[in-house]
Amino acid sequence: MIKTFKIGGVHPAENKLSAEKAIEVLALPKSVFIPVGQHIGAPAEAVVQKGDQVKAGQLIARSSGFVSANIHSSVSGTVKKIDIGPDTSGYPKKGVYIDVEDDIWDEQIDRSSEVKTEISLDSAAILAKIQDAGIVGLGGATFPTHVKLVPPKGMKAEVLLINGVECEPYLTSDHRMMLEHGAELVVGVQLLMKALNVTRAAIGIENNKPDAIEKMKDLLAGQNTISVMPLQVKYPQGGEKQLIKAVTGREVPSGALPISVGVVVTNIATTFAVYEAVQKNKPLFERIVTVTGKSVQNPSNFKVRIGTAISQLIEAAGGLPENCGKIINGGPMMGKAVANIEIPVTKGTSGILMMPEKEAKRRAVMPCIRCSRCVSVCPMGLEPFLLMTVSEKQIWETAENERIMDCIECGSCSYTCPANRPLLDYIRLGKGKVGALIRTRKQ
Amino acid sequence: MTKLFTISPSPHIHSGDSVNKIMYSVILALLPAFIWAVVMFGLDSVRVTLVAVAACVAFEYLIQKYILQKTPQITDGSAALTGVLLAFNVPASIPSWMLIVGALVAIGIAKMPFGGLGNNPFNPALVGRVFMLISFPVQMTSWPAIHSAGVDAITTATPLAILKEGIKNGQPVAELYKSLPANMDLFLGNMSGSLGEISVIALLIGGIFLLVRKIITWHIPVSVLVSSAIFSGIFWVIDPGKYTDPIFQLMTGGLILGAFFMATDMVTSPMNAKAQLLFGAGIGMLTITIRFWGAYPEGVSFAILIMNALVPLLNRFIKPKRFGEVKIQSING
Ligand code: SF4
Ligand code: SF4
Numbered sequence: 054m055i056k057t058f059k060i061g062g063v064h065p066a067e068n069k070l071s072a073e074k075a076i077e078v079l080a081l082p083k084s085v086f087i088p089v090g091q092h093i094g095a096p097a098e099a100v101v102q103k104g105d106q107v108k109a110g111q112l113i114a115r116s117s118g119f120v121s122a123n124i125h126s127s128v129s130g131t132v133k134k135i136d137i138g139p140d141t142s143g144y145p146k147k148g149v150y151i152d153v154e155d156d157i158w159d160e161q162i163d164r165s166s167e168v169k170t171e172i173s174l175d176s177a178a179i180l181a182k183i184q185d186a187g188i189v190g191l192g193g194a195t196f197p198t199h200v201k202l203v204p205p206k207g208m209k210a211e212v213l214l215i216n217g218v219e220c221e222p223y224l225t226s227d228h229r230m231m232l233e234h235g236a237e238l239v240v241g242v243q244l245l246m247k248a249l250n251v252t253r254a255a256i257g258i259e260n261n262k263p264d265a266i267e268k269m270k271d272l273l274a275g276q277n278t279i280s281v282m283p284l285q286v287k288y289p290q291g292g293e294k295q296l297i298k299a300v301t302g303r304e305v306p307s308g309a310l311p312i313s314v315g316v317v318v319t320n321i322a323t324t325f326a327v328y329e330a331v332q333k334n335k336p337l338f339e340r341i342v343t344v345t346g347k348s349v350q351n352p353s354n355f356k357v358r359i360g361t362a363i364s365q366l367i368e369a370a371g372g373l374p375e376n377c378g379k380i381i382n383g384g385p386m387m388g389k390a391v392a393n394i395e396i397p398v399t400k401g402t403s404g405i406l407m408m409p410e411k412e413a414k415r416r417a418v419m420p421c422i423r424c425s426r427c428v429s430v431c432p433m434g435l436e437p438f439l440l441m442t443v444s445e446k447q448i449w450e451t452a453e454n455e456r457i458m459d460c461i462e463c464g465s466c467s468y469t470c471p472a473n474r475p476l477l478d479y480i481r482l483g484k485g486k487v488g489a490l491i492r493t494r495k496q
Numbered sequence: 497m498t499k500l501f502t503i504s505p506s507p508h509i510h511s512g513d514s515v516n517k518i519m520y521s522v523i524l525a526l527l528p529a530f531i532w533a534v535v536m537f538g539l540d541s542v543r544v545t546l547v548a549v550a551a552c553v554a555f556e557y558l559i560q561k562y563i564l565q566k567t568p569q570i571t572d573g574s575a576a577l578t579g580v581l582l583a584f585n586v587p588a589s590i591p592s593w594m595l596i597v598g599a600l601v602a603i604g605i606a607k608m609p610f611g612g613l614g615n616n617p618f619n620p621a622l623v624g625r626v627f628m629l630i631s632f633p634v635q636m637t638s639w640p641a642i643h644s645a646g647v648d649a650i651t652t653a654t655p656l657a658i659l660k661e662g663i664k665n666g667q668p669v670a671e672l673y674k675s676l677p678a679n680m681d682l683f684l685g686n687m688s689g690s691l692g693e694i695s696v697i698a699l700l701i702g703g704i705f706l707l708v709r710k711i712i713t714w715h716i717p718v719s720v721l722v723s724s725a726i727f728s729g730i731f732w733v734i735d736p737g738k739y740t741d742p743i744f745q746l747m748t749g750g751l752i753l754g755a756f757f758m759a760t761d762m763v764t765s766p767m768n769a770k771a772q773l774l775f776g777a778g779i780g781m782l783t784i785t786i787r788f789w790g791a792y793p794e795g796v797s798f799a800i801l802i803m804n805a806l807v808p809l810l811n812r813f814i815k816p817k818r819f820g821e822v823k824i825q826s827i828n829g
Contacts, residue, residue, distance in 0.1 A: 066509075298819075385508040386509065391503075413502040414502060419515050420613050422614045425762070425767040425772075428768050428816055429768070429816075433819040434818035436767060436768070438767070459819065464506050464507030470513075471514050
């Protein structure tokens with residue numbers, strides 16, 4: 054039987070409108086705004102100044118700690134200023150403004166499209182390249198990849214899992230990546246295996262992408278260290294813990310990291326970035342972004358330089374639909390609504406989704422009818438209705454005992470609730486409070 | 497011009513499920529049994545159902561508007577459903593005014609004082625019904641004649657009542673079986689009883705509809721039925737002279753109606769699968785206990801109400817299976 058995770062889960066309409074659209078290179082922008090904090094952890098520190106000439110791939114902000122990441126210029130041109138600007142969070146963030154001139158890349162970068170399969174570096178050198186290239190989790194979490202690849206003391210990785218699930222509705226960038234860059238991905242997986250010193254890897258792909266499963270299987274025929282694992286379609290299978298459960302049967306204990314069961318998970322786009330960084334010397338300065346929505350004229354998958362304003366992507370996909378009421382950075386289940394289309398594409402931007410006005414508004418909240426649907430869909434086995442109530446009433450101790458910190462914020466509960474209760478809104482609030490309480494207790 | 501976009505936290509999409517859809521689906525699922533009731537008891541079934549629904553909705557409206565001074569929310573369908581369920585649990589011959597009293601108790605005592613929809617601990621329709629049973633014992637236990645296949649059959653008691661009477665008078669069960677409807681008649685609903693409880697097949701059609709549409713899950717109905725069957729089966733095996741067989745128990749006295757439509761009431765049943773199984777098992781056992789040894793021939797209503805009372809406890813102590821409640825399985829201990 055085809056595998057999936059065991060507890061909870063939902064089946065939102067897939068709406069993969071851009072699945073058939075090949076990746077298109079987006080025209081170079083006239084200027085870019087590259088925030089210095091695009092990852093989880095400390096923001097990088099700018100190493101360029103106003104007036105400096107930069108090339109694409111040149112370091113413009115240096116990682117400021119272990120949990121941080123380098124930032125590179127995505128274009129060639131002149132640094133206009135280093136200033137605050139808008140980003141997804143809605144708060145002004147510091148970043149580097151660059152006026153684009155030409156398209157000159159750092160000489161180190163191999164710009165040929167030839168797939169370089171030969172792996173010459175050892176584990177430490179691969180890790181160093183990944184760190185230098187500023188690679189972070191491109192699925193949206195943006196956790197620095199080099200940190201993930203170095204297990205904490207006393208722990209050891211056994212299996213590498215590649216997340217090709219793309220369980221968010223609408224998004225198709227990983228799907229296209231597997232179809233169009235499968236060979237590079239295979240090398241990327243091998244590089245990651247070497248960096249982690251593991252002998253086994255599996256690529257989990259939901260079976261709504263049979264062409265990608267086929268393609269990866271073909272490319273991996275005749276070897277048995279990397280396997281392709283078709284998975285039953287169910288949201289949130291792309292959640293690390295759910296994916297690990299689905300593919301390996303292992304269950305990450307509450308509060309622990311995947312490495313505690315010997316697994317490291319990276320996603321497809323990240324794996325491709327690793328390939329480019331190690332084999333082609335190319336730092337992370339562009340990514341694939343799905344631009345989509347029901348009323349969008351031409352849903353597309355674009356290859357975009359980091360720092361390009363999303364307005365340009367929207368224009369390229371046929372412009373902002375008349376009825377657009379909400380713009381989401383990411384997918385509809387976990388993405389973030391943004392107020393402004395002049396925000397830049399960052400490393401974590403997997404998609405831009407435009408939703409029609411009538412879908413943008415939430416429906417009226419009704420009393421909880423205790424239908425227990427939120428409980429049965431929660432992939433973490435929690436009781437969202439209860440967590441909402443205790444968060445509302447600020448009973449933090451019960452919230453903690455009822456494991457509010459286990460919530461992965463997948464949104465399945467709010468998505469399902471027939472009474473339209475804002476379950477996750479309150480649970481987030483509660484998580485924030487309980488998290489703070491736990492931290493003060495530890496001090 | 498800058499356009500203003502909606503900003504709200506994720507998730508940004510919704511399943512489309514709603515309270516109204518759930519309530520009206522349950523009402524729809526009761527339609528086959530209602531049609532059967534009209535066939536069996538004639539227009540009285542229509543009268544009883546309409547009066548019960550109208551009374552429940554009216555009381556809810558009046559209480560919300562004039563006592564609680566809130567905007568009435570009667571379109572959510574919950575009061576109408578309570579009305580239908582109340583009607584299904586009384587004889588079709590019940591006088592309308594008694595029904596109105598039952599509706600007042602259901603809505604005015606069992607539901608609204610606790611805070612209305614979602615907050616009532618007991619199933620309102622059952623509270624209304626039990627109140628009627630105690631207040632109007634004669635009318636609540638006189639069963640109308642049935643009109644089936646053009647032949648007027650006159651029954652004065654339900655199968656369970658005949659049985660209880662007989663056993664009390666010391667008749668052996670084997671003897672009593674002769675005066676009871678055959679299994680096929682029980683299955684089709686060719687007997688008298690409360691308006692909506694008599695046809696097993698009609699209720700099953702509705703129950704299966706609810707399961708297929710994922711309005712309810714299997715846990716409660718299956719555990720109610722299995723536990724009733726096992727519990728009555730044990731005694732039947734021990735002494736078939738004194739106890740009836742499980743099939744008979746399952747098909748009589750509103751057990752199917754209770755299992756699929758009353759025990760599954762979301763507001764008054766537990767919040768996770770494990771607790772629901774226990775809840776259902778409790779209802780099954782209590783039903784059979786009351787039927788075999790209690791003062792009333794039927795036990796479903798009481799059994800459900802008793803288990804309703806235990807729901808807060810079940811919710812408190814029985815938690816869903818958590819993710820990550822495991823021993824560390826790999827070398828990384
Ligand atoms: S958002 Fe949290 S509580 Fe809600 S279903 Fe997901 S994990 Fe469970
Ligand atoms: S899904 Fe909504 S209505 Fe149902 S129990 Fe959860 S919070 Fe209550």
